[in-house]
Amino acid sequence: MRSETDDVLLLSSGEREKEAFLKAVGEAARAIVDSVNDDKAYSGIDPYDLRAIIGKLSFLPEKGDGWDVMMESVRENILPHMLRTWSTSYMPHLHSPALIEAIAAEVIIAAFNSSMDSWDQGPAATEIEVKAVRELISLYGYGKDADGTFTSGGSQSNISALIAHRDRYLEKEFGWDTKKKGLPSSYDRLRLYVSEISHFSFDKGAHMAGLGYDVVVKLPVDDRCRIDTEKARSIIEKDRENGLIPFMIVATIGTTDFGSIDSVKKLREIADEYGMLLHADAAYGSGAILSSYSDRVSDLCLADSITIDFHKMFLLPISASVLLMKDGTELDAFQLHADYLNREEDEEDGYINLVGKSMQTTRRFDALKVYMAFRMRGRDGFRKILDTMIENAAYFHSRLEADNDFISPVAPELSSVVFALKGGDERNRKARRALMKEGIIIGQTVYKGDVMLKFTLLNPLLTKDHIDRLIDRIRSC
Numbered sequence: 031m032r033s034e035t036d037d038v039l040l041l042s043s044g045e046r047e048k049e050a051f052l053k054a055v056g057e058a059a060r061a062i063v064d065s066v067n068d069d070k071a072y073s074g075i076d077p078y079d080l081r082a083i084i085g086k087l088s089f090l091p092e093k094g095d096g097w098d099v100m101m102e103s104v105r106e107n108i109l110p111h112m113l114r115t116w117s118t119s120y121m122p123h124l125h126s127p128a129l130i131e132a133i134a135a136e137v138i139i140a141a142f143n144s145s146m147d148s149w150d151q152g153p154a155a156t157e158i159e160v161k162a163v164r165e166l167i168s169l170y171g172y173g174k175d176a177d178g179t180f181t182s183g184g185s186q187s188n189i190s191a192l193i194a195h196r197d198r199y200l201e202k203e204f205g206w207d208t209k210k211k212g213l214p215s216s217y218d219r220l221r222l223y224v225s226e227i228s229h230f231s232f233d234k235g236a237h238m239a240g241l242g243y244d245v246v247v248k249l250p251v252d253d254r255c256r257i258d259t260e261k262a263r264s265i266i267e268k269d270r271e272n273g274l275i276p277f278m279i280v281a282t283i284g285t286t287d288f289g290s291i292d293s294v295k296k297l298r299e300i301a302d303e304y305g306m307l308l309h310a311d312a313a314y315g316s317g318a319i320l321s322s323y324s325d326r327v328s329d330l331c332l333a334d335s336i337t338i339d340f341h342k343m344f345l346l347p348i349s350a351s352v353l354l355m356k357d358g359t360e361l362d363a364f365q366l367h368a369d370y371l372n373r374e375e376d377e378e379d380g381y382i383n384l385v386g387k388s389m390q391t392t393r394r395f396d397a398l399k400v401y402m403a404f405r406m407r408g409r410d411g412f413r414k415i416l417d418t419m420i421e422n423a424a425y426f427h428s429r430l431e432a433d434n435d436f437i438s439p440v441a442p443e444l445s446s447v448v449f450a451l452k453g454g455d456e457r458n459r460k461a462r463r464a465l466m467k468e469g470i471i472i473g474q475t476v477y478k479g480d481v482m483l484k485f486t487l488l489n490p491l492l493t494k495d496h497i498d499r500l501i502d503r504i505r506s507c
């Protein structure tokens with residue numbers, strides 16, 4: 031049955047429109063809350079059964095079913111099988127629960143639907159993003175020449191850094207204008223150095239930047255999963271002797287599986303020795319700056335650029351990431367004037383059009399989530415959250431290390447613990463699947479050729495008691 035508000039299209043100053051808006055947002059919030067009746071992360075339904083339920087849904091009826099019928103189908107068929115990131119039984123990936131105030135921020139972001147490309151599409155949004163970037167520059171220890179941009183995630187931040195550094199290097203070393211001319215003929219001699227366990231966005235980026243996978247050199251890691259800087263130096267030296275051109279090196283500050291932290295200081299020395307630009311992929315580890323363990327990431331300011339993800343340790347909803355550049359002019363790689371959008375005369379009069387710093391045009395106002403969460407919780411609130419994550423991982427690891435049924439080869443520096451049940455790959459694979467059926471979702475990866483299990487402990491509500499019970503449950507698998 032259709033209701034009276036079904037014909038309302040948009041929020042406006044009218045009372046009926048405001049009522050319809052409050053009804054839609056309020057009922058959506060109510061449906062979410064009502065769908066949570068236990069602490070499980072997942073209903074446990076298998077992919078075939080879920081596909082059958084979703085497959086039966088009417089998708090684009092000739093005559094719309096109206097709000098009530100549509101919401102009933104969401105309540106019945108979709109919400110029960112959503113993954114609940116807030117559950118203390120969810121810990122497989124760098125995929126966080128979302129702070130409640132940041133979910134409210136998403137409502138504001140969607141309602142106003144600001145776009146970050148030009149000032150006239152988001153006046154307050156532009157000014158908040160500019161302010162957020164300046165505050166982050168100071169938080170991570172950069173100076174007045176730095177600049178930055180919000181992006182859709184760590185991948186886009188990393189790929190943007192790669193493009194900007196490629197352009198800057200070629201301009202500085204060869205007087206080459208990549209923007210105008212594309213790649214020089216010797217481009218296949220360029221080399222980008224990353225950890226062998228770095229994020230795959232650098233391979234993707236090398237392809238997208240026209241360089242190809244072959245320019246990406248994977249550097250070996252030590253026992254604690256950090257780039258072995260002595261081996262790195264000799265690989266780079268050999269490459270240079272062979273006529274290759276080392277132009278960029280990446281420190282991973284929090285590797286995806288282990289949370290291991292490369293030494294920015296040592297990689298800075300190597301970068302300087304070989305005239306390379308240094309990027310810090312701190313998509314994961316950037317959150318540690320607000321913890322009591324900030325000394326683990328305090329060297330970030332030595333890098334030429336930093337990827338910061340707010341949708342990992344900072345617990346903001348997807349998407350929210352920032353790329354900071356020590357020399358802000360490197361973001362000119364993305365500058366291009368369009369008559370309809372970012373007129374130079376407007377910019378001279380103080381209208382900031384952020385489109386010139388980003389590979390995106392239409393872009394979300396993600397900076398609002400950062401402002402609302404930072405303002406509400408402050409350093410103190412975030413310190414408590416982040417300390418809990420990091421200390422839970424240390425506790426988990428120490429329990430496993432002391433337990434004869436498990437191995438956990440790498441001591442955590444952030445909030446991830448990789449481990450295995452003794453007894454072989456098959457036992458570990460089966461354990462993960464068995465837990466998933468009970469609504470407990472843990473990760474799986476490979477370490478030195480063996481199947482391993484993984485906990486990514488981003489949930490600040492997880493207690494030592496939960497951890498103890500989980501260890502016992504896994505042991506019984």
Ligand SMILES: Cc1ncc(COP(=O)(O)O)c(C=O)c1O
Nearest residue numbers: 124183184185229284285286313
């Ligand atoms: C170290 C690291 N860098 C980059 C990324 C990519 O971030 P996003 O998923 O936000 O694109 C990830 C994702 O997990 C990551 O672990």
